[in-house]
Amino acid sequence: MKKISMILLQMGIIFIFNWLGQTIAAVSGLPIPGSIIGFLLLFGSLYIGLIQLNWIEAGTALLISEMMLFFIPSLVGFIEHSWMFGMKGIFILFIILSGTAIMMITTGVISEKMLQKQDGEVKRWLPKFFF
Numbered sequence: 001m002k003k004i005s006m007i008l009l010q011m012g013i014i015f016i017f018n019w020l021g022q023t024i025a026a027v028s029g030l031p032i033p034g035s036i037i038g039f040l041l042l043f044g045s046l047y048i049g050l051i052q053l054n055w056i057e058a059g060t061a062l063l064i065s066e067m068m069l070f071f072i073p074s075l076v077g078f079i080e081h082s083w084m085f086g087m088k089g090i091f092i093l094f095i096i097l098s099g100t101a102i103m104m105i106t107t108g109v110i111s112e113k114m115l116q117k118q119d120g121e122v123k124r125w126l127p128k129f130f131f
Helices: 001-028 034-048 055-067 067-080 087-114
Strands: none
Touching: 001 034, 001 055, 055 067
16 A cells, blocks of 8 residues: 555656646747656756655656556547558558657667676766766
């Protein structure tokens, strides 16, 4: 029970940053989605030490593990538009699959480069704040 309440509290912190981002976007009229603004606020808070990573780590792990649930409405929308199963659908499927493959390859290459060992130490080619 304690673990569940801790995860809910951590998710609450994440949702507060999302709400702040949504509010800033609505008030300021910026053409940036509020969720992105909230994400940047959370990232900045982590970077300057206002929030510690372990304060939100379990909550983010749960949200990421259940991320597929957020894509179900997209799948339902795709099914409702049956014309997409023709030539346009094949073209869209090609774009989705190639984009996914490019992202997977890019992520793998970047991860490998970040973790290359040189003289027993991790070769750091990104700025120090990423570690």
